Amino acid sequence: MQKQNQKLLSEMRLHSSLEFSEIYAARITAGDAHLLVFARRNQLEATRFGLSISRKHGGAVVRNRKRRLLREAFRLNRTQLPIGLDLILIPRQRLDSTLQDFSRSLIKACRKLDRLIQPHDPA
RNA sequence: GCAGAGGAACAGGUGUUCGCUGGACGGUAACGUCUGGAGGAAAGUCCGGGCUCCACAGGACACGAUGGUGGGUAACACCCACCGUCCGCAAGGACCGGGAAAGUGCAACAGAAAGCAAACCGCCGAACGGUGGUCACGAACGGACUUGUCCGUGCAUGACCACGUCGUGGUAAGGGUGAAACGGUGCGGUAAGAGCGCACCAGCAGCCUGGGUGACCGGCUGGCUGGGUAAACCCCAUCGGGAGCAAGGCCAAGCAGAAGGAACGGCAACUUUGUUGCCUCGAACCGGUCCGGUUCGCUGACCUUCGGGUAGGCUGCCAGAGGUGCUGAGUAAUCAGCAUCCCAGAGAAAUGAACACCCUCGACAGAACCCGGCUUAUCGUUCCUCUGCCGAC
């Protein structure tokens, strides 16, 4: 059962640019020194995420490294996150962020976002 | 041993756990098992090709690229070998390395002069003048007397000498300059000089039916010749049709159309009211222009503009100018034959994370249609070949 929960399925990722645009349009954010998170409530039983890492972070190797760390942070901490959110994760421009940094920031930001969105949700 | 030159390879490793992704197999399915999963530069996009579409990919001009020769290659601006010039004691290295007697242009400042060769300053008394001097001779005048001699004066002629202060002439050796000054150095020669002569060097032309496939090299002879810049325009030779995987193909789904656009005729044949061919006109295409070509032409289509719909799936999409090994050809780049292997293929986009141990403590850096190069970035480690110097035998 524990094994099951650490899988990272394709359904947990955002795939269309339309979804990205809608989440950006909602303009609900939270973040700290390591991470910035955009969020929107979805009508699903799962929490999904997308990544956006601009070229200002560096070359392809640097950007790949950040992307993989963020994927790992989401995968390992998925069970601790609120359910039913669409997230866009944007790392800050710094070189010293570790997996622990991203994990802590992700959990903190998501709980804050969950509280922010809750009152507007009729369900 | 020290210093150096050229080249090649590698790019942390191992284990456990949790994950991602292509394929195969099993399973109705969820999923499970096995197996594959970034680089030498994957990068920059600087060249060259393949592939796909534009009907074919034609000619001329324009434009662009290349630029020693020969070879390699699918092709190249790449590679190999050689030639030439320069650098290095050498191993070796560097070179956009065609043409400047086809033409046009450019060279600030300085300098006598910057491209035609002369002018200018200088140098030259050998030549013709000129000036001056000496001597000889002639005639003239004056004087003396021994009465036909001597002395003096100036004139004419001739010879010789001097003068570059003058003219004609000779000369380009020298002239502070400059990046560059009409071959260079030396000896002879001369009035002064000069390829004027000679030796060597450099360049050019001719010859040796010299050597080499060729770039080029060698020898002999001749005369002394014509600057640099073409990464200035240009000329010559060779090459180049355009666009790019968001190319392109198939399927599914879906919507709504509107406005504008040009010119049709003639002739001939026929199986006779229509087809075909030719001419002319027009449109579109062959994405620079012209020629030339292809297709179409009175109601369907085409083109332009505006508007509307879709943003899904499959394919292209990885077996290839492929890797490895051996043999053979070739100086080599490379090619041929045989054997063997299958080695990323995504689509918001896969290689990661944690822990442990070891070592030399890990650089630059991430495939997006594919391949050959070039260029740039790069912590280091190892190996091979060669050169010079020193030492020992």
Place this chain on the structure above:
RNA sequence: GAGGUCGUGGUGUAACGGCAGCACAGCGAGCUUUUAACUCGCGCGGUGGGGGUUCGAAUCCCCCCGGCCUCA
């Protein structure tokens, strides 16, 4: 993927292959009770980096670096 354009003092911008200017800003002096304005003077020191062609390069050629823009 295919192209274009630019890089010059702190800032903005000029410069046929031949001395790198101009304006603003800065500093100093003058004027003024002081400031601003004005006048005079001054300097900082600069062609994105490397290499080449040329006697000589901001300019021409090649390779990099960076910025901006266009098309699909």
